Amino acid sequence: AELKLSHQWSTSDVRHKIAEIVAEEVAAADVDLEIKIYPSKSLFKPREQYRPLSTGRLDMTVFPLSYAGGERPEYNLTLMPGLVKNHDHAARLNESAFMDEIEALMAEDDVMVLVHGYLAGGFGGKDRCITSPDDVQGMQTRAAGKAFEQMLAAAGASIASMASSEIYTAMQTGVLDAANTSSSSFVSYRLYEQISCYTPAGDVALWFMYQPMLMNKSTFEGLTPEQQAALRAGAAKAEAYYLEEAKKADAESARVFEENGAEIVQMSQEDFDAWRAIAKESSYKAFLESVPDGQRLLDLALAVE
Amino acid sequence: MDPLTLGAFVAIATVLILVAGIPVAVGLLITASAFIAIFDGPGALEELPYKFFSQLDNFALLSIPMFVIMGAAIASTRAGADLYEALERWLTRVPGGLVISNLGACALFAAMSGSSPATCAAIGKMGIPEMRRRGFPDGVAAGSIAAGGTLGILIPPSVTMIVYGIATDTSIGRLFLAGVLPGLLLVGLFMVWSLYATWAAGQGGEALTRRIYSRAEKFEVLPRVLPFLAIILAVLFVLYGGVATPSETAAPGALLCVLFAVVIYRMYSFTAIWGVLRDSTRESVMILFIIGAAGVYSYMLSSLFITQEIAAWIGSLEIGRWWLMGVINLFLLVAGFFLPPVAVILMAAPILLPIVTTAGFDPYWFAVVLTINMEIGLISPPVGLNLYVINGIAPDISLRTILVGSVPYVLCMVLAIVILCAFPGLATWLPDLVMGPAIGGI
Amino acid sequence: MSHALPTGTDKPRPETRLQRLVGALSTVSGVCSATMIAAAVLITCQMVVVRYVLNGSTIWQTEAVTYLMIAATLLGLPYVQRRRGHVQVDLIPEMLPRGARRVLAAITLALAVAMIGLMAWHSYDVWKLHFDRGWRSGTAWDVKLWVPYLAMPVGFGLYLLQLIADFAAEIAPPPEAR
Numbered sequence: 001a002e003l004k005l006s007h008q009w010s011t012s013d014v015r016h017k018i019a020e021i022v023a024e025e026v027a028a029a030d031v032d033l034e035i036k037i038y039p040s041k042s043l044f045k046p047r048e049q050y051r052p053l054s055t056g057r058l059d060m061t062v063f064p065l066s067y068a069g070g071e072r073p074e075y076n077l078t079l080m081p082g083l084v085k086n087h088d089h090a091a092r093l094n095e096s097a098f099m100d101e102i103e104a105l106m107a108e109d110d111v112m113v114l115v116h117g118y119l120a121g122g123f124g125g126k127d128r129c130i131t132s133p134d135d136v137q138g139m140q141t142r143a144a145g146k147a148f149e150q151m152l153a154a155a156g157a158s159i160a161s162m163a164s165s166e167i168y169t170a171m172q173t174g175v176l177d178a179a180n181t182s183s184s185s186f187v188s189y190r191l192y193e194q195i196s197c198y199t200p201a202g203d204v205a206l207w208f209m210y211q212p213m214l215m216n217k218s219t220f221e222g223l224t225p226e227q228q229a230a231l232r233a234g235a236a237k238a239e240a241y242y243l244e245e246a247k248k249a250d251a252e253s254a255r256v257f258e259e260n261g262a263e264i265v266q267m268s269q270e271d272f273d274a275w276r277a278i279a280k281e282s283s284y285k286a287f288l289e290s291v292p293d294g295q296r297l298l299d300l301a302l303a304v305e
Numbered sequence: 306m307d308p309l310t311l312g313a314f315v316a317i318a319t320v321l322i323l324v325a326g327i328p329v330a331v332g333l334l335i336t337a338s339a340f341i342a343i344f345d346g347p348g349a350l351e352e353l354p355y356k357f358f359s360q361l362d363n364f365a366l367l368s369i370p371m372f373v374i375m376g377a378a379i380a381s382t383r384a385g386a387d388l389y390e391a392l393e394r395w396l397t398r399v400p401g402g403l404v405i406s407n408l409g410a411c412a413l414f415a416a417m418s419g420s421s422p423a424t425c426a427a428i429g430k431m432g433i434p435e436m437r438r439r440g441f442p443d444g445v446a447a448g449s450i451a452a453g454g455t456l457g458i459l460i461p462p463s464v465t466m467i468v469y470g471i472a473t474d475t476s477i478g479r480l481f482l483a484g485v486l487p488g489l490l491l492v493g494l495f496m497v498w499s500l501y502a503t504w505a506a507g508q509g510g511e512a513l514t515r516r517i518y519s520r521a522e523k524f525e526v527l528p529r530v531l532p533f534l535a536i537i538l539a540v541l542f543v544l545y546g547g548v549a550t551p552s553e554t555a556a557p558g559a560l561l562c563v564l565f566a567v568v569i570y571r572m573y574s575f576t577a578i579w580g581v582l583r584d585s586t587r588e589s590v591m592i593l594f595i596i597g598a599a600g601v602y603s604y605m606l607s608s609l610f611i612t613q614e615i616a617a618w619i620g621s622l623e624i625g626r627w628w629l630m631g632v633i634n635l636f637l638l639v640a641g642f643f644l645p646p647v648a649v650i651l652m653a654a655p656i657l658l659p660i661v662t663t664a665g666f667d668p669y670w671f672a673v674v675l676t677i678n679m680e681i682g683l684i685s686p687p688v689g690l691n692l693y694v695i696n697g698i699a700p701d702i703s704l705r706t707i708l709v710g711s712v713p714y715v716l717c718m719v720l721a722i723v724i725l726c727a728f729p730g731l732a733t734w735l736p737d738l739v740m741g742p743a744i745g746g747i
Numbered sequence: 748m749s750h751a752l753p754t755g756t757d758k759p760r761p762e763t764r765l766q767r768l769v770g771a772l773s774t775v776s777g778v779c780s781a782t783m784i785a786a787a788v789l790i791t792c793q794m795v796v797v798r799y800v801l802n803g804s805t806i807w808q809t810e811a812v813t814y815l816m817i818a819a820t821l822l823g824l825p826y827v828q829r830r831r832g833h834v835q836v837d838l839i840p841e842m843l844p845r846g847a848r849r850v851l852a853a854i855t856l857a858l859a860v861a862m863i864g865l866m867a868w869h870s871y872d873v874w875k876l877h878f879d880r881g882w883r884s885g886t887a888w889d890v891k892l893w894v895p896y897l898a899m900p901v902g903f904g905l906y907l908l909q910l911i912a913d914f915a916a917e918i919a920p921p922p923e924a925r
């Protein structure tokens with residue numbers, strides 16, 4: 001049999017690597033199963049992938065789950081400011097009752113998780129450093145994700161929406177003063193050439209995004225037990241690798257920025273708490289208004305130590 | 306069936322359906338649906354509307370109608386004629402000033418329009434009759450404007466560069482800058498040929514005679530062309546001065562050009578303004594429909610793994626990088642004969658760009674080479690939009706004469722590609738100067 | 748030669764009453780399309796002013812403009828068809844004798860009717876799905892997606908009508924055209 005796996009990243013990205021690990025393990029298991037990887041949004045556009053995945057048109061994807069927030073508003077909790085503190089906390093969240101609820105929602109759409117994983121991100125300012133909410137006053141900011149737009153707007157930033165590939169030029173010409181995105185995007189778009197001050201994800205970080213490898217559930221269940229076992233084994237190996245690489249990516253991005261002469265600052269616990277207080281009044285509130293069952297889910301997530 | 310054989314079948318089916326005379330976009334949809342239905346099952350056809358919608362679901366595509374409006378607004382006025390007239394009066398010392406002026410006007414107009422047919426029509430409406438009246442051969446009069454019009458997609462802004470930027474995730478701002486010097490190179494080559502052809506046709510005597518203008522005559526036309534320069538400068542400021550992103554720039558540009566037509570050329574009537582909008586809508590919808598359909602077609606190619614296998618196959622060819630570039634050019638040229646530029650770019654760029662960059666070529670340089678190939682397609686049969694435009698504005702010049710007159714300009718473009726291969730800096734120097742070195746190869 | 752009419756040659760043709768009605772619908776659709784493009788220009792300019800001059804947030808504009816452009820494209824299809832503005836390769840048809848050319852034209856129009864019919868039909872399903880499920884765009888503006896998706900069944904539907912009218916004119920031209 002043959003499975004189609006689609007994702008949006010280049011072949012040098014860690015998220016392509018985990019797809020490759022699973023594909024190679026499955027091929028090595030020799031269970032008559034082949035995974036065809038379609039990288040760099042060559043089959044589906046990033047936000048487009050969840051729907052074909054749930055109808056079985058697409059078999060597998062590596063996918064930021066909050067992209068499907070328009071279909072399932074509950075998924076917005078997987079990109080909520082301050083909900084995840086660091087990578088070990090994220091790993092515990094993956095095993096929690098909160099994640100069980102999210103997976104139950106996916107199951108309703110005939111989708112299941114093969115590989116869990118969170119990636120972190122930070123802030124970059126063209127001329128000024130960003131640690132506390134006061135720093136973003138009046139800055140034209142491009143944020144990754146609706147919840148972050150809401151929080152930054154509440155902190156007094158101006159929100160500009162554009163494709164991530166436009167951030168570099170927009171900063172260069174001065175359209176944009178600041179950006180918030182994943183550590184790997186900061187590096188792959190060479191934003192260190194434009195940013196003078198970088199706030200990487202460290203001991204505490206605001207921006208964590210759940211980006212699992214997903215599979216169509218019926219397709220998985222239609223496979224032979226040997227094929228399923230091979231997929232599971234590959235997925236376990238990929239998940240361990242994913243967590244290691246996710247931790248490395250933050251430090252690596254900080255190193256690249258430092259090498260290129262950018263100032264590196266860290267967010268303190270007080271900064272983090274101040275941001276979360278603002279988020280509670282803005283993005284959390286908006287989330288609770290849009291999801292009837294929201295408070296219970298939020299409490300489940302916050303209960304994870 | 307292996308993907309390469311399948312690819313050959315797809316190519317044959319596409320050519321057959323297109324030459325039957327069906328709208329290009331519909332032909333692409335039909336080919337795509339047929340192969341999707343056969344190889345992914347008829348159920349997979351439910352993806353068609355999604356792929357069409359998502360291909361168009363891109364803010365940067367907005368700039369296509371905007372840049373078309375810029376051209377159409379100015380083309381609806383006497384501005385094109387004013388432009389070449391001013392150039393001619395100021396270029397009195399240059400022999401053959403009129404054809405030189407017309408080509409110069411094409412280049413200047415191209416700096417305000419993103420599309421080639423608009424450039425062609427704007428300058429040609431007055432330029433072609435005037436050149437013929439002054440004794441230029443029909444072939445030169447028609448060919449120079451047809452070719453000069455193609456500069457619309459090379460000299461920024463450019464609809465095809467935007468589509469290339471979207472298809473390859475390259476910077477539209479850089480792409481625009483990359484087209485400037487090669488555009489000027491082409492204008493120069495066109496001018497040289499036009500003068501030589503006129504002289505060789507034995508019509509040099511009358512056509513190339515210098516006309517002398519008085520100082521008053523020279524200054525009288527200036528106020529009419531200054532607004533042109535003002536618009537170009539304003540758009541450059543918006544684009545590179547931190548006012549807007551490249552994809553947003555087109556909107557203030559379009560508004561400026563409409564205001565320009567209304568204020569300077571007194572286009573007060575609602576009907577006239579509506580006419581501009583109507584013509585722009587027609588051209589934009591035609592282009593955007595092809596883009597949407599090409600999205601469905603590329604999905605079919607990618608889903609059946611044809612794209613990936615062709616790329617791997619070309620990559621595995623044991624040939625030198627310049628032979629590779631030659632093969633790619635030949636492919637683009639042939640594709641350009643049959644398909645409109647945006648369709649070729651959307652289908653070919655994602656396949657070719659990785660190969661081209663792996664072989665050590667610059668993606669912005671390649672965008673320029675690709676665009677010149679597309680320009681050739683615009684003045685060659687069977688789909689040659691500019692030839693059609695010329696036929697429309699000068700119906701008494703036979704299509705044969707237009708075609709034959711265009712051939713030397715095609716050769717000029719081929720020569721330009723050769724020069725670009727020898728001096729890649731022509732494309733990369735300006736973007737590097739203005740925007741710093743390219744980001745990680747892209 | 749190719750056949751695309753940015754400069755336009757709108758030859759009036761004899762039409763039946765029904766064909767005139769379909770033509771009028773296509774024209775109205777084209778007017779909507781042009782209006783949407785004009786609106787997109789103005790909204791984008793407004794966005795640039797809000798951000799550059801007022802240093803304010805621009806949340807909904809990019810998305811609104813994108814959807815307007817999609818709708819403009821789809822609603823423009825029937826109008827461009829009526830004005831014979833869709834680019835096509837006329838190489839073979841122009842080499843054929845008159846009779847054969849008309850047969851070929853009827854065949855390609857029938858193919859186009861089938862293709863656009865398929866698009867219209869599946870587009871309706873897509874629209875219905877988004878309407879029933881209440882799916883949103885998931886952005887800060889969070890538009891109900893059935894609104895922009897509505898342009899697909901409507902645009903392809905009107906395009907289909909215009910194609911059918913053209914097909915009818917091709918196989919059975921009104922008496923005065925014979």
Ligand code: NA
Nearest residue numbers: 415418457462
């Ligand atoms: Na141009």
Ligand code: NA
Nearest residue numbers: 642682685688
């Ligand atoms: Na051609």
